[in-house]
Amino acid sequence: MAEQQHPNNGQSARLSAAAQQYVEHYTEYAQQLNASHSIAEVVNTIEPVQSLNETEQVAVIKELGKKNDLAAADLIQAIFSLSDKKSIRKEARSRIVQLENNDIYSEWEAPAENNITAFPSSFNSFLNEKEGEPISIGELYSNGMDKVIDSQLPDISSEISNMFASLFEQSESGYVQVVDAFVDAWSEGDYEAAYQFLASDSPLIEGLSKEEWVARREQWAKVAQPHDLEIKMIEALKDENGQEISVIDVGWSLCITELPEESLPELPLSTIEFKDTGRRWFWTRYTVVHADEADEWLISTMSDEAANAFRQPRAELEQRLAVVDAELQSLIESMEAKAAEEDEDEEEDEEFIGPVSRDQIEIVRADVVDADVVDEEEDEDEEDEGEEADVQDIMDAFTEMIGDLPTMTRLVTHYLHLSDALIAQNPQESQDLYGRAFSMTGAISDLERGAVYAQQAAEHTTELRGVILRNLAYTYMLLAEQADEDDEHEQSHVYLDKVEPIAREALAAEDDPKTRILLGTILLHSEDEEVEEQRLKEAEACFRVAEKGPNTKEDLIEIENGLAQIAEQRDMHEAALHHYQNLSQLEPDNGRTWQRIGYYQAELKHFKAAEEALKQALILDPDDEESYGTLAYVYTEINQLSKAREIVRIGVEKNPDSAYLNASLAMLYLGSGDIRSAQKYQQRAEELDGDDPIVQDVRQQLNLVKKQTAGQGKNKSSKAKQGKHKKR
Structure with a gap:
């Protein structure tokens, strides 16, 4: 999850070149806005603002508010309507009120049109859609409730x-x-x-x-x-x-x-x-x-x-659909209001810094293993109280949210079936219905149904064909991931085989950065550990062209991820490190990114930098066994074996069923001469996964040491006997 940048409530942030350019040409953007005939065109008009970080967006809105004219009022109204970030909407609303107090009222209204690239702002907020982007089916599913739970407090998932x-x-x-x-x-x-x-x-x-x-x-x-x-x-x-x-x-x-x-x-x-x-x-x-x-x-x-x-006749169906749509919008507004209240509560809570987590204490312990600086009993009490409060807050929030879910599901289900009936009557003239139906499937997590609407739109409409095909390709990619998770690997291959040709067709229809990113991503997918160089070259070309933009923050993350993977495939450690460092700027709260930075810093013998990166990785993801293993390797390389054992021991406590970590700890104990402890952890590793390569390596090392020890024991026994014989 990317770290939110909190707007500066004091002086306006110094505008970047892009922000300054938008403010200087705001009248031209306002003319473009009022000439827009679709939501997609509106999105393009305010995209330069929405691609900025939150601090700069607030600064731009403040500068527009100072213009005190109708053009600025229209732009601020559009930004307010299409943003799902509370801070942006709050600032925009303040400027709207300020302008209205000066008798300047926005005359802009959103076009009465919906297509497969856009959906009303209130529904976008509910689905976490990013502003200014065509709807990416991937984002509708990638932030599901299970990940919300995991990101806030993993230990309460069972509750x-x-x-x-x-x-x-x-x-x-x-x-x-x-x-x-x-x-x-x-x-x-x-x-x-x-x-x-x-x-x-x-x-x-x-x-x-x-x-x-x-x-x-x-x-x-x-x-x-x-x-x-x-x-x-x-x-x-x-x-x-x-x-x-x-x-x-x-x-x-x-x-x-x-x-x-x-x-x-x-x-x-x-x-x-x-x-x-x-x-x-x-x-x-x-x-x-x-x-x-x-x-x-x-x-x-x-x-x-x-x-x-x-x-039913078409007119009656349209009337029923309008009623359901009105109920949906009312429900969504209610849910948004509840979410806004929750955000306000969270902002108040942020002012209080609670006790350090057990995970952070344990990471610090790896540095001060022998120092008696932590009163563990007191910390555990504070931690328990903090966690109990967090659990209760999350449980209360989920209870309230779940109360709306059955109503939401019912309304969306009715909407989709009524849409099906209307589409069946006139499939050639149903682009708006395809787009709205496609978007709504995200609210009920129905990937297959979303794929059907994208297929229908691709078959029966000609407008926005590139975007439609890209969304269809995204959907097939996600269906493949879902099938893999369900152990339906054959079906996963069937889906994946469809992604590349559809992505190429989308690119032929419209050469767009997002489509190039998608094609580059699928080119990197391979069942083999290594991707063919020809595909790597084409994937790299896709990402390099996409780099030229326009891009959102999420696009840049995908580009850097792709380029990092290509560098890894080519064993270009410095290049891979560079791209992961770029990623750490874009998504500083991603534990895997820090793990990869630590890994490549270690490969390049930059052990101090590796140590810091891996500690950060473990603070963000205390269960990541690779981070524990790599950090132990770093400590071993700088001859701090006690730290290496301690960090892996913590890893085993966090991941008791990890054959890799149990075997790693066995190897470290073996290196220190503690064969008994080595046997204990190796036995556990064997029980978990005797086929793991590191388990097999440690087994060989342990058997070798046993033989050597046994041989030494025989030699000592033989010498002792000889001594006794001579004494007689």
């Missing part, structure tokens, strides 16, 4: 998971649970179980006996091969008084290999299909009745809401 489970259990009434169980059992092919959830007079039974009903579905499943159910939305509807009724709204999807000709009454119409996997999306509602004799809830009827939407 968060338990909280989710508890909340969802509380929210599911009996009639919701029976629908959930029915859909799950039916999708898994457990038709006997599914049948048990149907009322005896349900039309879904078709008047068949249980055996006949099950047999028909088993026959259907032989062809369809249904699998991989995903339920995104399931909740009870409410009456006009806000009370739940026993009608359950469900948005779900299922992979179907081949759709049989024979239909089933419980299989609804799929609104769209991702042909790569056969995933189809459905929208159904189930009426549930209470069976008094069995004292249980059972499904009576099912309505196919997607099919109903597809039968």
